[in-house]
Amino acid sequence: MAIxxxxxxxxxxxxxxxxxxxxxxLTQALNQKQSNNQVCLFDLDLRLPTITGILNSHPKKTFFDLFETLANQTYQIDLLQTLYSILIRFKRHVNGDTTFDDRPQLQKSIAVYKNMNIELFNFSQYEFGNQLHELFLNRGVIHRPSDIKKKAFNDLLNRIDIDRVKKVMRDNEENARPEINEYISYIEEYGFSILGGEVPILGKKSHRNRINEPEFLALFLEFIHGVCEKFxxxxxxxxxxxxxxxxxxxxTIDQVLFVFDISNNIAVKGSIDALHTFIDYYEDFYKNYTQGLLTGLDKSYVDKLITERGEKAVTQALANKKMSIIFNRCKKTKEISPCLDQLREYLETLDQYEEYKDRIRLVxxxxxxxIINITNNRGTVFYGKDKTLSNRINTIARSILNEDVVYPTLAYSNSEIQTYLEKQSHMGFSNTLNRIASGLS
Ligand SMILES: Nc1ncnc2c1ncn2[C@@H]1O[C@H](COP(=O)(O)OP(=O)(O)O)[C@@H](O)[C@H]1O
Ligand SMILES: [Mg+2]
Structure with a gap:
């Protein structure tokens, strides 16, 4: 799997x-239109999703449905489950049927109870919502196991119908997780699948708030991860x-392609800044990873990857993350020259040039x-229709598929880079990519 x-x-x-x-x-190169699990295109733009519209293919459910499901079902049920296990421990403690060995677990339950983020929980959705709400209002008075036995808190525990909590939890468990297939649409004509949005999810205030909540973000990532695993x-x-x-x-993904809009100088500056910002984040992340200092969402996400792929693979992927640049909206090839100089200079100033000069590829x-500039219709899909443009896209696709093809990096001279990138568009519109993909070349 490559992301x-x-x-x-x-x-x-x-x-x-x-x-x-x-x-x-990629789809053509893999030459596997029969199989639906080769390539998936993901519209991660939560503000202005456009892909389903452009390709006129509409998955049964969109990211908007996803957010609704995650917020109103998955999140709520997960929280109820956590809460249920805490309540069970508290009750057992009150009834005296706990052993000495249960103590660490009870302490842990108290800690979880005190730190649970309940901001997104819909108390009013449940008949026992008021009592649960009250339970959380009491967090300040519970510090140690003996506090649970205090009368007022004990009474409150008794008022919570734990069997009801359990029943509601069980009844809703089944539909709590989004069904991935409902969100994917396979497009016969193109041979790849898409998923994403139709309406701006972040246009809704509650979703805007949610996306910043780690608990919610974790669920969103879990979903994305599940989809990625399929392709x-x-x-x-x-x-x-x-x-x-x-x-x-x-x-943690394999490869990042930066689009450098070189149609004007402000765009160039923005592109360079975006690349540099990305590098900064990535370096922090990688450093924390190697030192075992990742926390929160980052840590749980990486831990999950390690369980699935093994530590070695994850470390390797992180250390070797590929970073590539695509120049877009180029009128004359020589326009990329000042852009390259500017990028090198920028990295140099930040002492990052040496580290990255061989790592950043120009693909x-x-x-x-x-042709590309025909907005909002299927002119957007020029691949396979225009020979020169297709060849240029093939060059990019090859950088994804084939480890062995050598691409110029920032360490090359501007003219070498120009010559290389220019040459690609004249290469035959043949099956080179297919051969590469199937290992014949
Ligand atoms: N190389 C290009 N030449 C001409 N028009 C382009 C080119 N690349 C993108 N466009 C046009 O610019 C607009 C924005 O492109 P789009 O891919 O939607 O950008 P983004 O996804 O970054 O917002 C679209 O109308 C698209 O057709
Ligand atoms: Mg876009």
Whole structure:
């Protein structure tokens, strides 16, 4: 499985356009239109999802449904489950049927109870909601096991119908997790699957608040992770500026492709800044990982990856994360030269050039092209229709599929980089990619 993220510093730089065409190129290269589990294109733009509209393919459920389900079912039921196990321990303690060995567990339950984040919990949704609410209002008076036995708290515990809690929990358990397949739409014509949004999820205030809650974010990540597991290649169209929400994912994925909009100088500066910011986050994350200092969501996410793939694989993936640049909206090839100089200079100033000069690869050069500039219709999907543009996308796809192809890095000279990227568009529109993908080349 490879997860590739297409990142840009703001809207309109070409992330979505490139994501769609890269997904198409990967699909063709893998030559497996029969199987539905090869390539999935993910619209992670929670503000302005566009892919389902552009490709006119609509999954049964969108990210909006996902957020509703996670918020109103998954999150609520998970919380009830945690709460239920705490209540059981408290009750046992009050009734005196605990042994000395149970003590650490009881202490742990008290700690969980005191620290549970209940901000997103819908107390009013449940008949026992008021009592539960009261339970949490009492957190300040419970410090040690003996406090649980105090009369007022004991009375409150007795008023909570724990069997009801259990029943509601059990009754809702089954539908609490989103059914992944309902969110994926396989597009026959293109041979890849998509998932994502239709309406801006972050347009809804409660969802805007939720996305910043670690507990909620963890559920969102769990879902994304589940989808990724189903496919060989996942292309993420990553929201501008919204990367923070999925930073654990971004830091652990295989490859990041930065879209450099070089149509104007402000865009260039923004692109460089986005790359540098990403590197900073990644370095922090990696350092914390190697020193065992990851916390919270980052830690739980990485722990999960380690359980699944083994520590060695995770460490390797983190250490070797590939970072690549695609220049977009290029009018003349030589325009990339000042952009490269600016990037090197910027990294140099931050003492990051030496570390990254061989690591940042230049994998694509997309022209500013009138075909691409046909907005909001299927002109966006030019792959397979325009030979030159397709070849350029193939070059990018090859950087994802084939470990062995050598790409210029920042350490190369500008003219070497230009020559390389320019040459690619003239390469035959043949089956080179297919051969590469199937290991014949
Ligand atoms: N190389 C290009 N040449 C011409 N137009 C482009 C190019 N890349 C993107 N566009 C156009 O710019 C607009 C924004 O592109 P889009 O892929 O939606 O950006 P983003 O996803 O980063 O917001 C679209 O109308 C698209 O057709
Ligand atoms: Mg977009």
């Amino acid at each position: 590739i993220s297409i990142i840009g510093h703001k809207g309109g730089v070409g992330k979505t356009t490139l994501s769609i065409n890269i997904a198409a190129a 060989d290649h996942v292309v993420l169209d990553t929201p501008a500026g919204g990367v923070n929400h999925v930073s654990s994912l971004m830091n 694509g050069l997309m022209p500013d092209h009138k």
